[in-house]
Amino acid sequence: MTQQNDPVKKRRFRKGSVVRMKDIAQDLGLSTMTISKALRGHSDIRKETRERVLKRMRELNYQPNFAARALITGRTWTIGLVVPDLIHPFFAQIAKAISAVTQPAGYGLVITSSEDNAELERKEIAQLLARRVDAMIIASAQVSTESFQLIENRRIPYVLIDRRISGWPANFVGVDDKAVGLLATQHLIEQGCKRIAHIAGGKISTALGRLNGFKRALAVAHMRLLPAHIVSIGTSGDDRGELGGYEATKKLLQIFPRLDGVFCLNDPVAMGAMRAILEAGLRIPKDIAVVGCGNVHYSGFLRVPLTTVDQDSTAIGKYSAELCLSLIDAKRTPPAKELLITPKLIVRESSVRR
Amino acid sequence: MTQQNDPVKKRRFRKGSVVRMKDIAQDLGLSTMTISKALRGHSDIRKETRERVLKRMRELNYQPNFAARALITGRTWTIGLVVPDLIHPFFAQIAKAISAVTQPAGYGLVITSSEDNAELERKEIAQLLARRVDAMIIASAQVSTESFQLIENRRIPYVLIDRRISGWPANFVGVDDKAVGLLATQHLIEQGCKRIAHIAGGKISTALGRLNGFKRALAVAHMRLLPAHIVSIGTSGDDRGELGGYEATKKLLQIFPRLDGVFCLNDPVAMGAMRAILEAGLRIPKDIAVVGCGNVHYSGFLRVPLTTVDQDSTAIGKYSAELCLSLIDAKRTPPAKELLITPKLIVRESSVRR
DNA sequence: TTGAAAGCGCTACCAA
DNA sequence: TTGGTAGCGCTTTCAA
Numbered sequence: 001m002t003q004q005n006d007p008v009k010k011r012r013f014r015k016g017s018v019v020r021m022k023d024i025a026q027d028l029g030l031s032t033m034t035i036s037k038a039l040r041g042h043s044d045i046r047k048e049t050r051e052r053v054l055k056r057m058r059e060l061n062y063q064p065n066f067a068a069r070a071l072i073t074g075r076t077w078t079i080g081l082v083v084p085d086l087i088h089p090f091f092a093q094i095a096k097a098i099s100a101v102t103q104p105a106g107y108g109l110v111i112t113s114s115e116d117n118a119e120l121e122r123k124e125i126a127q128l129l130a131r132r133v134d135a136m137i138i139a140s141a142q143v144s145t146e147s148f149q150l151i152e153n154r155r156i157p158y159v160l161i162d163r164r165i166s167g168w169p170a171n172f173v174g175v176d177d178k179a180v181g182l183l184a185t186q187h188l189i190e191q192g193c194k195r196i197a198h199i200a201g202g203k204i205s206t207a208l209g210r211l212n213g214f215k216r217a218l219a220v221a222h223m224r225l226l227p228a229h230i231v232s233i234g235t236s237g238d239d240r241g242e243l244g245g246y247e248a249t250k251k252l253l254q255i256f257p258r259l260d261g262v263f264c265l266n267d268p269v270a271m272g273a274m275r276a277i278l279e280a281g282l283r284i285p286k287d288i289a290v291v292g293c294g295n296v297h298y299s300g301f302l303r304v305p306l307t308t309v310d311q312d313s314t315a316i317g318k319y320s321a322e323l324c325l326s327l328i329d330a331k332r333t334p335p336a337k338e339l340l341i342t343p344k345l346i347v348r349e350s351s352v353r354r
Numbered sequence: 355m356t357q358q359n360d361p362v363k364k365r366r367f368r369k370g371s372v373v374r375m376k377d378i379a380q381d382l383g384l385s386t387m388t389i390s391k392a393l394r395g396h397s398d399i400r401k402e403t404r405e406r407v408l409k410r411m412r413e414l415n416y417q418p419n420f421a422a423r424a425l426i427t428g429r430t431w432t433i434g435l436v437v438p439d440l441i442h443p444f445f446a447q448i449a450k451a452i453s454a455v456t457q458p459a460g461y462g463l464v465i466t467s468s469e470d471n472a473e474l475e476r477k478e479i480a481q482l483l484a485r486r487v488d489a490m491i492i493a494s495a496q497v498s499t500e501s502f503q504l505i506e507n508r509r510i511p512y513v514l515i516d517r518r519i520s521g522w523p524a525n526f527v528g529v530d531d532k533a534v535g536l537l538a539t540q541h542l543i544e545q546g547c548k549r550i551a552h553i554a555g556g557k558i559s560t561a562l563g564r565l566n567g568f569k570r571a572l573a574v575a576h577m578r579l580l581p582a583h584i585v586s587i588g589t590s591g592d593d594r595g596e597l598g599g600y601e602a603t604k605k606l607l608q609i610f611p612r613l614d615g616v617f618c619l620n621d622p623v624a625m626g627a628m629r630a631i632l633e634a635g636l637r638i639p640k641d642i643a644v645v646g647c648g649n650v651h652y653s654g655f656l657r658v659p660l661t662t663v664d665q666d667s668t669a670i671g672k673y674s675a676e677l678c679l680s681l682i683d684a685k686r687t688p689p690a691k692e693l694l695i696t697p698k699l700i701v702r703e704s705s706v707r708r
Numbered sequence: 709t710t711g712a713a714a715g716c717g718c719t720a721c722c723a724a
Numbered sequence: 725t726t727g728g729t730a731g732c733g734c735t736t737t738c739a740a
Binding site: 374375376390391418419422426427 | 735
């Protein structure tokens, strides 16, 4: 008895010109179901009917209501991305590469920045869960696994990128961080550096891995590891990079004026380190060789073009996004997959002494 | 008669541990309505009841279903952001500033990159419309107004940032581009430059404004404007910046070996220009002074620290986001607002000749 | 102060 | 091949 509604004011289409299936159905004298099926390419619709429907849809600029669809199917066609910092070119590049995969596949990408703050990140993950995203990609600042447990409880697929959580098996796309540290430090050793410092990060896996590689390279070369040669910088806020590197290097130079090599956690840190070195009246690479990490896209344009370790951020983004899509489509949860990208040394002026 | 459902298998809570209002209602012996009202702080719920409800919600980690809510209220609590390039630090900074406002306000930010491609941008705007975002913030690569007309038809508020569309009245937050060009060029003139080139962009408002400022500055100083001193670079793809500036400058130097100043469309272009100049064996600023635009956060760390015009990208992001939120909450569409940020010259090494 | 009924726009399921 | 019915989880409206 609700068949022929709108008995009085039979406005053709209603408020805000937002066309619904019902409108098209009435317009063509078909049922909503037929429209729905035609739209989704269901097999049991006559070709002729389907084309009639599709044609009218285009004419009316019909766009399915995501919310209504999501309510039934449980799929929001939305993927959440959590990064520590949108400005850091490494993550910006990853975000771009992810978007390049998810966008054409019909997914919206909700991007949030945790500012490298574990507490904030937990809230953002909770927000994304509340939004019922279909999957998440996370470069985490966490050390605890609480948030990930929440995600798993909800049976939402997720992929960790860049940073992994020790002892927590999850889908992961990143770099062999120990190899990064090895590559960078061995290069400095080959360049004849004898007193090499490392500006390290916090308890994040990437920082720990690079530190391990650093130690390993020294051991392999039978060089003594001076604990004071390792300085950790905080991971707070905007200036995490340049400022952190700058201040750490300044202190290092006061204690060790004869330092001749520095391996830095990442390129922004290396930029700060170079500033401190140059301000101290020392030359790069003649007095001190500097190696960064990340191969951020402007590192070749710096005051002294920076030797660095490339991590192929575009590949990280691309693979993590593809993995994500495959997880969404998977019927059953497949076992956690790990994808490690091999780092590559990019030699520039800042480290070449021979 | 659907009162006491789940007659046989009275599972406490259903699949995937996603708690619904109904679950809480049954749990507490209340109606769904009471839960709904308590959750939203409706006035006509007894304080005691509300607290009971809220307590149980927290315990069960209840999270309202956005899709269901959106279906009724028409609000998705989602804002769409369209930028030409996520990697360009100028837009990355804007995105971060926007997120800093929208996130705490409870909105999700769907970020898409148009790659400075008008066609792609149109598709992305259509996608965001299909998602029924509550508002959009757009740094557009369009010259046509077609997409914006679509947005207006839907009565979705939107704010243009950085780039405006000539003759199209819309909410806008950006910079006085002519002032940018004036500031930069006058500075070069004050530094004694006599033969100043400008590496310009396409038909985007920012590029045109800066070009106008450039011309105006020359006119004010009674200097002759040599049309060949103005070179436009394409706006295609990743290398739009550095590579474009590099190649344009190389050509310029072949034709005008005695050039003594260059005002560049933006900082990445200036980086490319500087590379070309240095490769040609010329010195910066002694032979050629260079000024960029954008004050991208690493411009002080470049081979030659770059003089540039600061556009306060953080302010652009903040104001546009705030405007956006106010538009969403507005009952009636207020008249279009324009917010112009005053640019500021940042003098560094690349231009100082006296 | 509480709750029953209706329905947002769509799809799953089944009957015709 | 088509369409009726039911219902996803929530809010709006109005009655108790």
